[in-house]
Amino acid sequence: MSKKKNSYKKFSLKKKIILTCVSIISLAIISFFTGFGIYAYKLNKAIPMELSSEVSQQNQSVIKELYTEPLIQNLPYSVKVDDIFIHAKSAILLDASTGWILYEKNADEVIPPASMTKVVLMYLALDALEKGKIKLTDKIDLPPESWAKNAPPHSSLMFLGKDQNVTFEEILIGMNVVSGNDAAVAVAMCLFGTVENCIAKMNEVVKNLGLTKTHFVEVSGYSENNLTTAREFAIFSRSYITRFPESLQKYHSIKSFTYPKKHNLPSYIDYEDAKVNGIPLEGTMPITQKATNRSLDVIPGADGLKTGYINESGFNLSLTVLRNGTRLISVTMGGPGNGSIEGNKFRTEDSLAIMNWGFALFRSERILDCYKMNTKAPGGTEKSFILTESILDNHFITVPNLKDASGKFLPLTRNITVDEKIEAPITLGKQYGKIDYYMGDYLLQTVPLVADRTISEGNIFVKLYGKIYNLF
Structure with missing residues (x-):
């Protein structure tokens, strides 16, 4: 009888243990899934x-x-378009907002940039202004190296001269509007002490942009040993416009430039007499020059950027045009032409053709x-x-x-x-x-x-x- 009781007690104990375990497990499962339900609810409502x-x-x-x-990068989709004829050896067209390339022709051919070089110098000048290293109203000392009479033969000039009173802003305008080589030297020496120091900085800037085929040996673009490609200069032009968009209105879209004015001449020169008897290369006769970028007068929406020409380069142009909220950038290099009249004609024809083609086919959408x-x-x-x-x-x-x-x-x-x-x-x-x-x-x-x-x-x-x- 006692054995039966012991067996019953053992069975009851096991049953209790099992029931307890089942209860604990059930409670744990219920708690777990209740917790999961609360977690899932909060997860679904989470902000x-x-x-x-x-x-x-x-x-x-x-x-x-x-x-x-x-x-810049290739257009990430393909669309059927009619080709265009461009006189220049090398050309590229891109959307300034995206950097997407819309057209190119021999865009990697290495060609001297000529006076397009001055845009790189302008980048350094605007960088110095932005950092407070100089002011637009600062009067600039003109070393002899920057005088017009000491410039190389056939240079474009703003006609800087001895003892003139000129501000940094006036020199920047003269460098960009009439492509003054004398102005480029003045800017370089004002900012960096020597032309050589400036050249080193220009090469540093383009290197930092990853431009491996662009190199400068002087600051004005006069040398055929300055080198770039249409593609690389388009990259630089987009970088420049993106960082300094206000420069287009302030410097690159001005259609004419008169220099020296009365306040620029030294006190010992009479302005009225200078108009008649002044000597241009001495910087003593006021001269009005049209902008070298003739596209400003011909192409609707054109507001920059820079022309360039030496015999070794042909006729170059970095151009930007804004129409209906879309800005395009083109670079044409190695344009033909016997003399400036014919060269400007072909250069303008190319620019008009490439821009009209681009705007007819594409636009920027924000x-x-x-x-x-x-x-x-x-x-x-x-x-x-x-x-x-x-x-x-x-x-x-x-x-x-x-x-x-x-x-x-x-x-x-x-x-x-x-x-x-x-x-x-x-x-x-x-x-x-x-x-x-x-x-x-x-x-x-x-x-x-x-x-x-x-x-x-x-x-x-x-x-x-x-x-x-x-x-x-």
């Missing part, structure tokens, strides 16, 4: 934590660095809203983050001028794709999707969708919840 202004700016800088666009979407981060220490386009600001697309049956431009559309099963860890700047921009059947551009922050993995339960969440 990304707002980043501080400082952290947000730092993160944006990281994204911009990760997804830096090249200064994406006003940088696409952003709240995105869950299962398994993370934060429940959500923001997916954002990798192009955070100034997003332009070069679009073809396609029209519907009614004659209206086709609209720009976008298709959004987000990766499935995203889970922590989330990495700042990592791609988790994309946006495809279309016009009609043309895929114009694909832009990565990237994380706006880094999110670490949570604890073991959060990680497990995240894994389970992604199963559904």
